[in-house]
Amino acid sequence: IRQGFPEVVYCEGKTVEQIITIIEQLNQRTDSNILATRMIPQVAEKVLAKIPQAEYHELARMMVIQKGKQKRVGNVLVMSAGTSDLPVAEEAALTAEAMGSRVERLYDVGVAGIHRLLLNHKQLFAARVIVVVAGMEGALASVVGGLVDKPVIAVPTSVGYGASFKGLAALLTMLNSCASGVAVVNIDNGFGAGYTAALINRIGEKEE
Amino acid sequence: IRQGFPEVVYCEGKTVEQIITIIEQLNQRTDSNILATRMIPQVAEKVLAKIPQAEYHELARMMVIQKGKQKRVGNVLVMSAGTSDLPVAEEAALTAEAMGSRVERLYDVGVAGIHRLLLNHKQLFAARVIVVVAGMEGALASVVGGLVDKPVIAVPTSVGYGASFKGLAALLTMLNSCASGVAVVNIDNGFGAGYTAALINRIGEKEE
Amino acid sequence: IRQGFPEVVYCEGKTVEQIITIIEQLNQRTDSNILATRMIPQVAEKVLAKIPQAEYHELARMMVIQKGKQKRVGNVLVMSAGTSDLPVAEEAALTAEAMGSRVERLYDVGVAGIHRLLLNHKQLFAARVIVVVAGMEGALASVVGGLVDKPVIAVPTSVGYGASFKGLAALLTMLNSCASGVAVVNIDNGFGAGYTAALINRIGEKEE
Amino acid sequence: IRQGFPEVVYCEGKTVEQIITIIEQLNQRTDSNILATRMIPQVAEKVLAKIPQAEYHELARMMVIQKGKQKRVGNVLVMSAGTSDLPVAEEAALTAEAMGSRVERLYDVGVAGIHRLLLNHKQLFAARVIVVVAGMEGALASVVGGLVDKPVIAVPTSVGYGASFKGLAALLTMLNSCASGVAVVNIDNGFGAGYTAALINRIGEKEE
Amino acid sequence: IRQGFPEVVYCEGKTVEQIITIIEQLNQRTDSNILATRMIPQVAEKVLAKIPQAEYHELARMMVIQKGKQKRVGNVLVMSAGTSDLPVAEEAALTAEAMGSRVERLYDVGVAGIHRLLLNHKQLFAARVIVVVAGMEGALASVVGGLVDKPVIAVPTSVGYGASFKGLAALLTMLNSCASGVAVVNIDNGFGAGYTAALINRIGEKEE
Amino acid sequence: IRQGFPEVVYCEGKTVEQIITIIEQLNQRTDSNILATRMIPQVAEKVLAKIPQAEYHELARMMVIQKGKQKRVGNVLVMSAGTSDLPVAEEAALTAEAMGSRVERLYDVGVAGIHRLLLNHKQLFAARVIVVVAGMEGALASVVGGLVDKPVIAVPTSVGYGASFKGLAALLTMLNSCASGVAVVNIDNGFGAGYTAALINRIGEKEE
Amino acid sequence: IRQGFPEVVYCEGKTVEQIITIIEQLNQRTDSNILATRMIPQVAEKVLAKIPQAEYHELARMMVIQKGKQKRVGNVLVMSAGTSDLPVAEEAALTAEAMGSRVERLYDVGVAGIHRLLLNHKQLFAARVIVVVAGMEGALASVVGGLVDKPVIAVPTSVGYGASFKGLAALLTMLNSCASGVAVVNIDNGFGAGYTAALINRIGEKEE
Amino acid sequence: IRQGFPEVVYCEGKTVEQIITIIEQLNQRTDSNILATRMIPQVAEKVLAKIPQAEYHELARMMVIQKGKQKRVGNVLVMSAGTSDLPVAEEAALTAEAMGSRVERLYDVGVAGIHRLLLNHKQLFAARVIVVVAGMEGALASVVGGLVDKPVIAVPTSVGYGASFKGLAALLTMLNSCASGVAVVNIDNGFGAGYTAALINRIGEKEE
């Protein structure tokens, strides 16, 4: 009933056999794109041997099976604070793309070097919706939320140590953002952020 | 620089004098709507004595000063699980309205009586974006997120006792939602949810 | 002194030798069924070499030594939200069976796809007591509790990541259930849920 | 659709007017018993002025409106560890009674004086299901669970100070009970425990 | 033994009589300045009646008894994110002043409006040490820490609600700052921040 | 200066070389007994090769180097709830012995089988001080504390899973004990409990 | 059965009538001393009107009814870090005295002024057992534990603010003490510390 | 723009290739010193093969590339409580040195043996700023802060077990220090402490 939406497989906690079986069955049964998240390289190899048209994105630990040509529309901006946040940021970006969104990336613009962020304000103002991925103290979401009048989907990451408590610090930061228009997803949930951003981005298309 | 957006005053932690002064100054300086959140009745009375055209919404502890006529567009649905969640739900609804969104309300549809929720599925499918307000275990967000292909903004409330830990239980529930497309704001932050929903709702208009 | 009850061995934190010795001794000393929970396959192999009539259930990490034929009575329904919850759900089901309960299984009926759950309402209404196993946000317990007038034993699982905090989110959800008649056991404690459900199920028999 | 079940009103967070209106309407509309929990004396007085046949139980902060004569059946035992746990214990007992269960009470049998508990073992063995109410360290649930082969519904209370963290200590104790057959409800949730115990107790009747 | 340092009285948890006695005795015994923190107006009035040369700062809930003329040297900058953080910021500023530091104030420069902060960069670069006071998500400390090469003393405040958990969110943010050179004091501990900043500021003087 | 006291080495976080060096030096320098806690077998082997008179206790992960003959006096009782608590219980017992205390052991007397505990009441009443070691819900400390008029040193262990939170549940239970005369040491700190019990036990000797 | 031990009434959560009744009955029934803890002045007044020989200690919120003359023996030292810790320290001291211990007091010797503590080392070395009462960071217990070879009973207090989390910080400090021989009771539990210390102190007498 | 400051690479979460590339590029591009923190020996070996003038400090898991001769000025004292805290203490000391500070070290002076600390008071009084590194209960920071009138930068470490909660206990201790002039950095953040101390130390130079 959800036309145009990808089928999604969450690989964590499933055996290699289960994953392969599920993906093969989906691949035959549906014309939708297929996303498989949290897939480790060893599993990806085995799936690729069976479904060569699949694309595996190692950094994002994600597999995408694109069905036919897809026109990507609108404008989702995915930002990250640091290099270690990239896997989560890419999970968000690839998810939004698989759902038909045009995605821009703006990485490594953490608040410790605020000038780099400000230099890129054009990208911020051009976006319809922004995904902000940040670990440690997660302050980037507040700064971006204060700069733009777009919905911001904030993703805390588990990057950090000690009192970061595996992402809890960044999560609390983002939930308490003093800027309006910021909503938050689970720690490391790049998929959920990309999915929500794509749903929001589609609103700008549907009305045409 | 943010045309069409309301001016917002957060009253908690400000003295009566401070609040009155800020609102009077804003009222003279701007043509935007003015929102004042977390305003107690005693303060509202004093402000109304000076600015009679202001409207005070006691349940939502919120004051709205509407400047000129406003066309409300789009479709934001605000849902609540229980009666005690109404103050937060109304804060969300009034905020979205003050930002120019047409808002529908669907209250008291908690998951303990799932049939009442399902009977109202038309309202769910008609909305562009949905705000779900729930306390205690906050399960409503997951059920709604599973039913629709719209962005869902989930607001945990501090309603509950014991192991609800003042909203923490509902917050964690919503962050871990097994349904895709759910993003979360702070506990009791009806304002933030309404604001974000209105930003999302506007996307459907801007493109016209 | 507890006739008809199985002897139970909790294997975690015991050495292979300790486990084998305990089970062999129990096996000779008693006519009761023997349950061994949290048993890894390597240990199971060694026990099976000595006690061939034992049955090892790998998914549930559980061994059952059935003494004589057993009539299973009553009606315990074990439900699970997702595939990753199966080990815990099976631990519950096998425990209840070893205690003489007839057990039905209804798996993969999480609230993100509420229709699948509602399609199976007959099974829910037929049960005397229901065990609900769910991780992530654990909302299934509330929905089931709202649908039926039976005692519901809810088992949070550690399935999830980030703000699931290893099952804490699901635990809090279940403790705060807005539906009446829901009681909760420890995270991942399928054994405890199956045991309690079997105790409850027996009440319907004893009176005859 | 739930015949024989009471209608329940949770008074916390509702205004006096709301409570009176809801109870009066229920009283006219239904033949079921009506329970109102967490009702303070000031409110009770006003309701009693309008509905004189209502009974208010101050210790349990609970009102019961009994419709017609009710036969109480089965055997629910409600136990408490200390005097300060009585409000919660009584909430449990009155709830179970309003649902048609015969209820025995065994109060002030905390584990610091284990002999008093053991002297009363007959009451324990006679019960079909036992509700154990305890604050501070909540150890009573484990001791009772070890003595009997009945389902035990454990209710942690917020009685205590310092590291009791408003009932969290007792809650964790009960969830980790080393005795089998213990399931837990929310802190101070006497109502939920009494309700669940009554559902379990009914199973012994239904089959006759 | 600590010449030039003020005597400090922490009033919370002391009776009015105790406070007055302590301050009067100190006032006679010492030539140092006297600071009394967390003093409520009712107490201040009584002290002022006895020691008229004392100065009471209501916003900071602080009393200062200045002995002789004091030359204030160096450059401590105290910044705050929001209006509700002012009591803590003033506690820091007045403490540093009482210890002989020249203090500049830069208030209401939260990251939701980053431009206001950047417009004031001159004040930031002129300071020897900076105190940053912020509640809610406390992101200001990271942004300031990224802009300057001075030690930053960050003070989380308990301003906020819900998942701010009374200052915990801001505290974690500041401890995880991705900018180097940021050290943190207890929630709402303006006194400790001002004291530490003054100790640091003195280092620039002592060497002359 | 602390005659008669053992020298203690805590091995966790030290390299094999460091441990050997420290123990060899102590062994030459002192006539006191030497205790080494948290020592893994691989390290023990190497130390034993150099100091053959050392005794390694694998279960307790502890090495004892006894100097000369030692008269053990008084009466310390070490109790444990379950089999998995034995390493910690033995750490306590061996520590107290190395400090000159006569130690009795009473293991596997958890509250789920209260009769076994009561059958051994003589041992309880004979002791001067009792160490109670328990994991999961840790209720044994309260029951023992209620039975005797001796100081009880309670040691929570990390045995358990889920909501035991690595010993936190047992720790809170013991801190909130409704029995008087119970004091608590850190999770898994058998050493600290044995040490404190021996200090207490000595008091009964010194006066003679 | 516990000769020579006081009867204890914990007043928190009991009504004035309940407290008076319990104390009057105990007073007639027993020859033991009677302790009532956590008693507020209003209640004390009413009890004193009925039982004039009772002594009320306002600072400790405690009432003592001494039966006959009592010889106090041994040597319990009660120490406190700050002035705000006095109510808890006095609760400990009075409890130990009512149990027949001779008690010395050494107050206001917090670690921020370590010299004052060291100047009093004679009192430390003379004691048989030491109670250390401290709030905020609770470091005093470690320093004392390092100085002496006596059992130390540490009592964290809820004195502090912000990240003291109502005594949690001091509690954790004391549990993790790097000095041996330190055992801990609940936050603010002066009664429990005094009781345990008196039990320990008695060991030095019993043997004579 | 930050002349004289080292370039810093945080190695955790980066691949070997990424680290080598970044360091090689920095090495060519800049005349500043280069610091690489959290570098494991395997990576260090590979970098040393390419950049032989680099120095690797295994204990601190840190690499320093010193450019030209450096005059070290001022006086930073780095103290540690125990041997297991050395990696963090050395990270602090090496960082401060790479930033041009003269550093003294005073290790193994934990509060359980306060005399050793007091014997070294001269080093404490000679320092401009002190870094205190301590795990377990972290009490050293308070004692040092009470002895000196210098800024103290406190670093909690994750050394400990059980209720140390991976450094949380020490962190809370330090935040609640009853001594003035103590500011805190993240758990195990030796780098941040050394960096901040060096910034403070520089203030004493700049003025000359």
Ligand SMILES: Nc1ncnc2c1ncn2[C@@H]1O[C@H](COP(=O)(O)O)[C@@H](O)[C@H]1O
């Ligand atoms: N109820 C609320 N919860 C969270 N943030 C709010 C709320 N009401 C207003 N705000 C935010 O607070 C800002 C105004 O704060 P202030 O300048 O302190 O009055 C607004 O721009 C909003 O971003």
Ligand SMILES: Nc1ncnc2c1ncn2[C@@H]1O[C@H](COP(=O)(O)O)[C@@H](O)[C@H]1O
């Ligand atoms: N998976 C489980 N989770 C919790 N408790 C269990 C589990 N399996 C067994 N038990 C309990 O552990 C007891 C056996 O423990 P043990 O004597 O250590 O083997 C049984 O009587 C049960 O009460």
Ligand SMILES: Nc1ncnc2c1ncn2[C@@H]1O[C@H](COP(=O)(O)O)[C@@H](O)[C@H]1O
């Ligand atoms: N301040 C206190 N903190 C903890 N436990 C206490 C305290 N005062 C009394 N108790 C305990 O409470 C018991 C009396 O409780 P109750 O029967 O409710 O008055 C005594 O036997 C003590 O064990």
Ligand SMILES: Nc1ncnc2c1ncn2[C@@H]1O[C@H](COP(=O)(O)O)[C@@H](O)[C@H]1O
């Ligand atoms: N051990 C450490 N702990 C915290 N922050 C660090 C550490 N080492 C380096 N940093 C910070 O991390 C930045 C470099 O991060 P990156 O660009 O990811 O290598 C530096 O500028 C420092 O501010």
Ligand SMILES: [Mg+2]
């Ligand atoms: Mg914005």
Ligand SMILES: [Mg+2]
């Ligand atoms: Mg959806």
Ligand SMILES: [Mg+2]
């Ligand atoms: Mg139900």
Ligand SMILES: [Mg+2]
């Ligand atoms: Mg049982």
Ligand SMILES: [Mg+2]
């Ligand atoms: Mg900086």
Ligand SMILES: [Mg+2]
């Ligand atoms: Mg006792």
Ligand SMILES: [Mg+2]
């Ligand atoms: Mg000692």
Ligand SMILES: [Mg+2]
């Ligand atoms: Mg100092």
